Amino acid sequence: MTDHHGALSGEPGSGWRLFRGDGQSHAVEFPDAPPWRRFDAASSTRTEPAQPLPYLIGRAEADVVNAALYLRRPLLVTGRPGTGKSSLAHAIAHELRLGPVLNWPVNSRTTLAEALYRYDAIGRLRESNLLRDRNGASGDSTTDGPDIGSYLRLGPLGTALVPGARPRVLLVDELDKGDVDLPNDLLNVFEEGEFEIPELARLPEEQSHIDVLTADANSRTEVVRGRVRCSEFPVVVITSNGERDFPPAFLRRCVRLALPEPDEERLLAIVHAHLDSVGPLAVDDLLHAFLTRRARGELATDQLLNAVFLRTGGVDLDADGLLDAVLHRLGGTV
CATH class of the missing domain: 3.40.50.300 (P-loop containing nucleotide triphosphate hydrolases)
Structure with missing residues (x-):
């Protein structure tokens, strides 16, 4: 079964895995992408842009x-x-x-x-030469x-x-x-x-x-x-x-x-604006971890959104250093 944004639910740490790393081919159904990573193939033909994600500013x-x-x-x-x-x-x-x-x-x-x-x-010169050769062969020299x-x-x-x-x-x-x-x-x-x-x-x-x-x-x-x-x-x-x-x-x-770094209140508002129906249990400890890590080095707001999105999809972020991979520092040596 799937949760509200289409990620696989079930036993945390197992049911969400699409790639297993065991060399065995298997059919999978991709979950919905995060709202900020969705691409509409038809959007290039629109005269008006698609409505962007909420943007909160002081x-x-x-x-x-x-x-x-x-x-x-x-x-x-x-x-x-x-x-x-x-x-x-x-x-x-x-x-x-x-x-x-x-x-x-x-x-x-x-x-x-x-x-x-x-x-x-160069393209125009090439086209001019083609037209001249064609007109010369047909005897027509009037074409512009x-x-x-x-x-x-x-x-x-x-x-x-x-x-x-x-x-x-x-x-x-x-x-x-x-x-x-x-x-x-x-x-x-x-x-x-x-x-x-x-x-x-x-x-x-x-x-x-x-x-x-x-x-x-x-x-x-x-x-x-x-x-x-x-x-x-x-x-x-x-x-x-x-x-x-x-x-x-x-x-x-x-x-x-x-633009200042968003404080705790602004971060919560951003999370709820992008991911509706997210309860405090899915956010509180991640927000604390984000603020603690940001105090030691650069982190971006969308990294917090990534972590919350995975958590609400049934992913165990405490397993095997996955949270470190999501909330990694942006500055310094990788």
Whole structure:
């Protein structure tokens, strides 16, 4: 039989095991995934995002978010891993009905140019040669070349700057992992709210209006004379794990929000928001263990959720160090 979230119940420590490690093949029925690890294959075709999981934030932190919204300034969110920095962007988009979040994950190779747009010049040249060869063989030389808009796609930042009645939410995730010059590169775009696509700006006057692809699936937008300029500055949420400092000129243009680690009361509220019908017996000792371990090193809130989810599914977390595997430290040597 199964419990309320579909995990196998029965004798703790035995009935929940899907993988036995004995080399014997056997048929299994997978239980339902945790709510925060469910993926809807049809969601990519939706015009509206699926309702995200509950996001709880204090009044003081919410006021900082509102200040950034009023000022039309980027929100720079810092805090330890697992405090909900990235999830905040999705919570804002959901509450304000601003559509799907445009996600720009940053790493050491990230450049501003690719976040604005990408132009597949080689693909367009190849298509031009194919058309020329085909037309030459048939004697028809009147066919136009391939549409440049089909080979140019706006990136997440470029799409966020497309003019619209309501702003889009742009998540710039882990900016501190990028090149040291990337924050300064962003300053002009954030201040001007626009950028130019040189490949389109060079086109003749009769081609001044070009439809290009966007970061949204199967979506296009019109670009006039190669310039994209927002009508409403996007809601920009920038996350940082504090791996390095940002230049003062960049910080001056941001509203800063430091997300604190949730206290015991907030942790309980988060657990009950994500896992309904969870009784205190399934939470109390795990919450105490979580807080004790967090005092000695970094832990993320979703690790507590993982432990509670397993406990409510009939898993004996005290067996063979399983709790240590779930509530492991995030910092230091593994």
